[in-house]
Amino acid sequence: MFERDYRDMAAGLLMAATGGFVAIYASTQYNLGTFRNMGPGMFPMLAGSVLVFLGGLLAVTAFFRAGPMPKIRISTPIFILASIAAFALLIRNFGMLPAVLAVTLIASLAELKMRPVSLVLLAAGLCLMTWLIFPLGLGLNIPMLRWPF
């Protein structure tokens, strides 16, 4: 427990900052127009301003109350997000097989435990399954293997 709700204070400030950025960016970069005939910038500017207000309100109320300490996981999000990023990097140039293998391998590392046998079985099973479902079953035009060089 914190004496003050620092988690919600940070959340409120982040919200207000995001809203402020949106409102300022929209009103400087895009045409606001008039209320009768609104330009592309008006609605985002209003929405951003509301977000500034709500974020400020959250931060202020959080200042006057005790709050819980958030539990933050570091390694898990890194592995999980890296596995998706690996898919994004591999899919166009190398095809589906390497991409699926990369996702399975990197995502499994998030367990922080190596299970070589089950990992190999899982990867093989997923490759087979995605091949059966996507190119074969649904007729998607995604090559299984590709060599860009």
Add this chain to the structure above:
Amino acid sequence: MDILANVSLGLATALTPVNLLYCFLGVFLGTVVGVIPGIGVLTAISLLFPLTFYLEPTTALIMLAGVWYGTGYGGRTASILLNIPGSAANAVTCLDGYPMARQGRAGVALFMTTMASFFGGCVGILVLMLFSPIIASYALSFGSAEYFALMVLGLVAASTISEGSAIKALGMVVLGIIFGTVGMDSQTASARFTFGMLDLLDGLSLIALAMGIFGVAEIIASVRRVDGGEVLDAKVSWASMKPTRDDVKRSWFPVMRGSTIGTLFGTLPGTGPSVASFMAYAIEKRIAGQPERFGKGAIEGVMAPESADNAAEQTSFIPTLSLGIPGSATMALMLGALMIHGIAPGPSLINDQPALFWGLIMSFWIGNVLLVILNVPLIGLWVKLLTIPYHLLYPSVLVFICIGAYSVGYSAFDVWMVVFFGLLGYVMRIFAMPAAPMLLGFVLGPLMEEHFRRAMLYSRGDFATFVERPISAVIVALTFALLVWTVWTGIRRARTRRNTEMDDGLTQS
């Protein structure tokens, strides 16, 4: 008879082989994800969402809806056997379902709750059939001002009634609306918030957003936490399912009360199945002759919430289909599926697309019957599913998320968007910011902007239009009352908390 013609049209649509197949696929997958803790209904629907691009809109909606009410059936399996809710709406079922299983009555609990779910589902569908056309015909006279006011009311209600901080939920709605403005402005064709990226001109991908903030964030939070636990008394035979005469006698009224509560709460924005099942349990316990039986395996304690859960799942389609205003994130995804096919949601939907509307509703009957068949004889299969370890499950889900996001436009950029929204979704979880309101805002945002701009154009820039038109004025007043009520309860809660803290301080010193 008008309704007979509609019903037969709906049946003709729902009974085509393709629609039957996808209805079965939907309820089957719904049961699967309902059974497995750590994969929620929103993850499942966003996983299947890319498929809707290749399907007729009616078929797509039948499938997605099947997943939605299918989880209501599957979710109680884990609640009863593991004491872990398979989905949020089944959390209360643990309270009496697990004690029943420990008394060796798991079979009875599973069988009877299937019947409760079916009964609740039927009541919900009947109300949906009777009231949607009435509400829609009333709403046909709405102009842009009414629509904008109604959307604001829907979003405010969804954020303030649901549990947790109302400020945070409202903030997430607004953030969703802001995300919805990214891309080409529909009226002036100027690019907004694209920062020079051509891929952003079409706007952010709804699929990437839903997969990121629900699917990926849920996995990040569940890895090394959820695991195939020990299943209690996994043998569920036919004989063990047979309820005693006492069980049946005790169940009638709770099921009827539960269905009524579920029907009511399903239609309100922000409440939905979770609140409905919780309320049904609370009321059952309050009016019970022997409240001390609750929590120790009282059959009323599983029947009422399960029927409420399924009734609410069906009636949540009422505002979505008759007004075009979704009350929950799942309904927002249904609306998104319609919009992808160029169908404008709103009160004219029932008249313009009768085959879609009545076909979808008739598919609910078929789906509910399929679910009873799936859940009673095949219960052993679902119990086995509970033993699949999570470390095999989540990499598979990630693979399907990646391919699903990629397959929509064969664009690696969409996969990068999943990474972005996955990170955002996890950061939001750290700060205890709810993700569902953001999706609601994202889907409704562009519609809100369109109606806002049109209403202001008609009124020549005068904001008074929202309070001068009578229907719009009532809606604005309701919204305002809801906000005042939220602030008031918030202040009262803070004050009682401070008082109890002071009392604690006094007794300690």
